[in-house]
Each structure stands twice: as C-alpha cells, then as structure tokens.
Amino acid sequence: MKIHLPDNSIMLSVQDAVQGICQYMFDQLNFNHFSYRRHYNDGATIHLVNSDANDHGRTYLKALYGEGLYARAPDVEEAAKTRTDSPRLMGFLTPQFSVADGLANEPIYRKQIELADLCNIGYRVGFYQRFNDYIEINxxxxxxxxxxxFLNFCIQHLVVFQNFIKxxxxxxxxxxxxxKKDPIILAPGLTLESQKSTPADFVGYDFxxxxKITLRLTGQEAATLQQLSKGQTFKGAAKNLLISPRTVENHIYxxxxxxxxxxxxxxxxxxxxxxxx
Structure with a gap:
C-alpha cells in the first residue's frame, strides 16, 4: 500500500493557510473544523485541513492516512447513491441527510469518530459533489x-456553507x-473492507x-499490548494510538x-x- 503525505514544510504552510482562510467563518459560526478533499478517479487524493494552535488539524490528517482510517472515492460514491439531491449534504449522526450513517457499523468509521474526538473535532457535516475526474467533499x-x-443550525444555514465552499x-x-503536485497516493484496490486490520499470529512456547502458544491478534490489539508492555497506562496507550481509552479496554478484553x-x-x-x- 503506497501512502505518503506531502513534504512537512509544505504541509505546515498549507494547513496554516487553510486556518487563515477559515478563521472569519469560524469566528462567526462558532465552528472549529474545515476539511477540503478531492478524490481523483486514479486514486490520487488531496486533502486540506485547518490546523489550530494545538496542531489538531495536522495530527488528525497524519493519523487519518497513517492509520488507514480514510475512505476512497468508490466508498463515498456507493454511500451517496441513496441520495438524489446535488450537491449532497452528508454528516456524521445526522438523521435525514447522512450518507455516512450507512457506514456506522464499520470499524474504520468508528475509529474515524474516535480520532476526530481526540483531535477536538466534534460533529460534522459535509457537501459531496461529483466532477468529471474527481469527487469533492467539503x-x-x-x-x-x-x-x-448543531443539526438544526446546519439545516437552517445550508446556503451559508454552500457560499463558503465557493x-x-x-x-x-x-x-x-x-x-496537486504531490498528492496522497491511495492503493487503487483499497476499500473500507480491505482496510480492516489483518490478524497476525504471535507465537511462543510455555515451558x-x-x-506451543499461538495467539492471533489484530494490528490494533497488538499495538495496544505493545504500548502497555512499555509501561503505558490505558490512557497513555489511547493517546499514543489516537484511540479512546474505551477502545483500549476493548482490545485488551x-x-x-x-x-x-x-x-x-x-x-x-x-x-x-x-x-x-
């Protein structure tokens, strides 16, 4: 799987610039997160996120792709087929508008929400639109x-969000x-199904x-055990792995x-x- 983020110095300037463009909107609406994504048909992706004084945006972006917690264009389009309005509004935990709710039982989706929560990104809504060679999500x-x-505010102010996108x-x-000169490259065949953590065998011998001992663990279970083996607390392991303490407990259980x-x-x-x- 080939995934990389653009040069750190470029990412630094880009994310700070996004914060600057969004700041007035944030101040007026009491929002703190904006994300602009393009998923090209060939698998290339560009993703701009604002980054606040605590660097939440960059932390979120790097973890999202580094941990494989993203969705590709086919995943989004498959979910969007259930909606007929264009551009489509989709949101996390939003009753009648959500296309993401169909993914609620996916481990990747749940981890996205946990990651967003750790990065001080609360409830979200987004606008989806298909262009010739890419889809765009704001x-x-x-x-x-x-x-x-939050939901009532978003529904009542759709035109505000649409104007800000323009x-x-x-x-x-x-x-x-x-x-665009250095996009994030996603493996062409990667989907939400194939992103699920592949189990691996850990072997040893009980004298x-x-x-012989053979213990099959998922990647997250193994990573959690490695953190605790190094002396981390459940909260410390959760922070390092960008998951919630409850998820750490679930992995250990x-x-x-x-x-x-x-x-x-x-x-x-x-x-x-x-x-x-």
Missing part, C-alpha cells in the same frame, strides 16, 4: 454545539495547485505447560478472551514471550 465541524443544536475554492486555488488469560498482567506476561510470525 466538511465542517464544531465541538461547541450539542448534537440537536469562496474557499477561489481563495485556496493556489494551495490546491501546490498539493511450564510444555506446549478481546486479547484476554483469545489467550484465556484471567488478568491484564497475565496477558502482558504471555505477550512478552511471543514473537510475530
């Missing part, structure tokens, strides 16, 4: 509203051209019971069930003796 988010207030396309034209260990300490002792195959 997303807006706020961590300041309650869900009901404004952003004009103001960010130069940035878009820069990023007391004189038997799953690994304990697989290994038939009665405690986390026992699980870590077993894991320390194993090597990936």
């Amino acid at each position: 997303s807006f988010g706020s961590s300041s509203y309650e869900i009901g207030v 404004y952003f396309r004009t103001e960010a034209e130069g940035l878009i051209e820069i990023i 007391k019971k004189k038997k 799953s690994a304990k069930m697989k290994s038939k260990c009665n405690s986390t300490n026992e699980l870590l002792e077993v894991f320390s003796t194993l090597t990936p195959r």
Whole structure:
C-alpha cells in the first residue's frame, strides 16, 4: 500500500493557510473544523485541513492516512447513491441527510469518530459533489454545539456553507495547485473492507505447560499490548494510538478472551514471550 503525505514544510504552510482562510467563518459560526478533499478517479487524493494552535488539524490528517482510517472515492460514491439531491449534504449522526450513517457499523468509521474526538473535532457535516475526474467533499465541524443544536443550525444555514465552499475554492486555488503536485497516493484496490486490520499470529512456547502458544491478534490489539508492555497506562496507550481509552479496554478484553488469560498482567506476561510470525 503506497501512502505518503506531502513534504512537512509544505504541509505546515498549507494547513496554516487553510486556518487563515477559515478563521472569519469560524469566528462567526462558532465552528472549529474545515476539511477540503478531492478524490481523483486514479486514486490520487488531496486533502486540506485547518490546523489550530494545538496542531489538531495536522495530527488528525497524519493519523487519518497513517492509520488507514480514510475512505476512497468508490466508498463515498456507493454511500451517496441513496441520495438524489446535488450537491449532497452528508454528516456524521445526522438523521435525514447522512450518507455516512450507512457506514456506522464499520470499524474504520468508528475509529474515524474516535480520532476526530481526540483531535477536538466534534460533529460534522459535509457537501459531496461529483466532477468529471474527481469527487469533492467539503466538511465542517464544531465541538461547541450539542448534537440537536448543531443539526438544526446546519439545516437552517445550508446556503451559508454552500457560499463558503465557493469562496474557499477561489481563495485556496493556489494551495490546491501546490498539493496537486504531490498528492496522497491511495492503493487503487483499497476499500473500507480491505482496510480492516489483518490478524497476525504471535507465537511462543510455555515451558511450564510444555506446549506451543499461538495467539492471533489484530494490528490494533497488538499495538495496544505493545504500548502497555512499555509501561503505558490505558490512557497513555489511547493517546499514543489516537484511540479512546474505551477502545483500549476493548482490545485488551478481546486479547484476554483469545489467550484465556484471567488478568491484564497475565496477558502482558504471555505477550512478552511471543514473537510475530
């Protein structure tokens, strides 16, 4: 799988410039997140995100692609087929408008929400539109509203978002051209289904019971155990892996069930003796 982010210095200037373009809109609407994506038909992607003083935008962007938590154009278009209005409004946890809700049971989708929460990106809505050689998605988010207030605000101010999208396309034209020269490259056949963590076998030998140990773990389960083995707390592991503490607990519970260990300490002792195959 070939994925890379553009040069760090370019990304730094680009994300700060996006913040500048959006700042007035943020101040007026009490929003704090904007994302501009183009998914080209050949698999290339450009993705611009504002980045605040705490660098949440860059953290989100790097984790999103580094952890494989993104969706490609075919995934989005498949979900969008259920809607007839164009440009389409889609949003996370939005009743009648959402095309993303159809993915709610996908592990990748749940991890996206967890990542967004860690990066101070609250509820989001987005506008989807198909062009000849790419699809475009503009997303807006706020961590300041309650869900009901957020949805009502978005529905009542659709024209504001649509006008800002036109404004952003004009103001960010130069940035878009820069990023087009070094896009994020996504593997052509990669889909949400194939992004699910592939299990791997960890093997060892129990000398007391004189038997071979084989423990099949997902990538996230193994990464969580590695973090705890290094002395991290559940919260520390969650922060490093950009997942929630509850997800860490779920991974540990799953690994304990697989290994038939009665405690986390026992699980870590077993894991320390194993090597990936």
